[in-house]
Amino acid sequence: MQRKETYDMETHQDSSHAPTDDFMRRLTTRAGEMVARGESQITGGKPGEQPLAEWDYAGVGVRHLPDDEQGIIRISIGGGDTPVPLDYCVIRGDIGKCIDLLRRAERALRKAP
Numbered sequence: 001m002q003r004k005e006t007y008d009m010e011t012h013q014d015s016s017h018a019p020t021d022d023f024m025r026r027l028t029t030r031a032g033e034m035v036a037r038g039e040s041q042i043t044g045g046k047p048g049e050q051p052l053a054e055w056d057y058a059g060v061g062v063r064h065l066p067d068d069e070q071g072i073i074r075i076s077i078g079g080g081d082t083p084v085p086l087d088y089c090v091i092r093g094d095i096g097k098c099i100d101l102l103r104r105a106e107r108a109l110r111k112a113p
Contacts (some may be wrong), residue, residue, distance in 0.1 A: 021083070021084065023082065023083045023084060024084060044090075045063075045065050049065065049066065050066075051063045051064060051065055052064045052065065052066060059085060059087055060079070060087045060088065060089055061087070061088045061089075062088070062089045062090075062091070063088070063089075063090045063091070064091050064092075064095065065090060065091070065092045066092065067092055067093055068092045068093065071093075072092070072093070073091075073092065073093035073094070073097050073098055073101050074090075074091065074092040074093060074098075075089065075090070075091050075098050075101060075102055075105075076088075076089070076090040076091075077089045077090075
């Protein structure tokens with residue numbers, strides 16, 4: 001199942017947000033600055049790069065991008081308690097391996113001092 005909406009923020013769908021909202025305006029500005037500096041290509045994708053799949057589940061927009069050129073499994077997660085819903089997860093690599101890595105990362109986070 002693939003989603004057809006565009007991802008102007010490089011990491012999440014923004015079509016449902018009011019364009020005049022201060023929060024979204026600032027987020028759009030920051031995303032544009034990162035794209036201009038080439039800082040979002042690993043998570044957001046290279047220009048013209050097409051996702052392998054996109055879907056929403058439990059309020060989280062997920063994008064599965066093509067494999068990293070070096071075979072590195074990558075997971076980017078963001079969102080939280082913000083004025084607008086924008087929870088997202090972007091992955092590169094095998095979904096099962098990403099899940100395993102995420103589980104190990106969760107266990108590591110639970111050991112935070």
